[in-house]
Amino acid sequence: MGVRNQLAGTGAAMSLTGGATLLGMKPALSEAAAYSQRVQRFRAQGVSEQQVRNAKDFVASHPVLGNSQTELMKLYTESWAITRDQHHTQDATVQLARAETAIKMLGNQGLLTPEQTESFNQLSYAMLKNAELRNEIQDPKRLARFINESVKAFAVTQTMVTPKDTNDFMKRGGSAAKDIDRSEYFLCLRALDPGNGRRVHRERP
Numbered sequence: 001m002g003v004r005n006q007l008a009g010t011g012a013a014m015s016l017t018g019g020a021t022l023l024g025m026k027p028a029l030s031e032a033a034a035y036s037q038r039v040q041r042f043r044a045q046g047v048s049e050q051q052v053r054n055a056k057d058f059v060a061s062h063p064v065l066g067n068s069q070t071e072l073m074k075l076y077t078e079s080w081a082i083t084r085d086q087h088h089t090q091d092a093t094v095q096l097a098r099a100e101t102a103i104k105m106l107g108n109q110g111l112l113t114p115e116q117t118e119s120f121n122q123l124s125y126a127m128l129k130n131a132e133l134r135n136e137i138q139d140p141k142r143l144a145r146f147i148n149e150s151v152k153a154f155a156v157t158q159t160m161v162t163p164k165d166t167n168d169f170m171k172r173g174g175s176a177a178k179d180i181d182r183s184e185y186f187l188c189l190r191a192l193d194p195g196n197g198r199r200v201h202r203e204r205p
Contacts, residue, residue: 082125
């Protein structure tokens with residue numbers, strides 16, 4: 001009887017341990033599934049298996065503080081959708097990841113709410129599209145400056161001016177909005193009607 005109780009107790013302990021192990025594995029499994037989904041989305045763009053391997057190798061070998069490989073693969077996929085060039089995609093992925101890290105740090109410092117921080121993560125494609133429309137995407141240094149200024153505009157206006165708003169602004173403004181000098185461009189953005197990009201009142205320095 002004592003042995004039976006001991007075995008029963010051991011079995012219960014093993015069950016508890018096994019359950020705890022499964023619970024511990026669940027986040028890892030979820031992350032792996034999310035990463036696989038991102039890879040599939042990249043593959044769905046009609047790329048070759050070699051390009052898929054290159055993408056996976058890149059995100060694995062170029063970690064950016066505050067970003068998981070799943071997040072990097074998301075940014076890589078969005079960058080490829082716009083640039084269709086491996087080198088430009090790699091540059092854009094790193095710059096966008098650094099921008100997201102900067103926003104997360106502002107959130108950690110209490111300067112942005114969790115909702116505001118999360119909203120920025122959904123706007124990387126729009127920000128990169130803005131860079132493409134303004135021909136800022138071909139030069140890594142110009143792209144880095146553009147993304148940095150976009151982050152500043154997002155933070156300074158307390159997220160009232162988002163990359164999507166600026167994208168709407170450029171669509172409505174046509175070539176005049178696309179060709180404006182960068183410093184003037186961001187002055188205009190800070191005078192943008194929040195949420196619609198319809199009217200811009202020029203600020204004077």
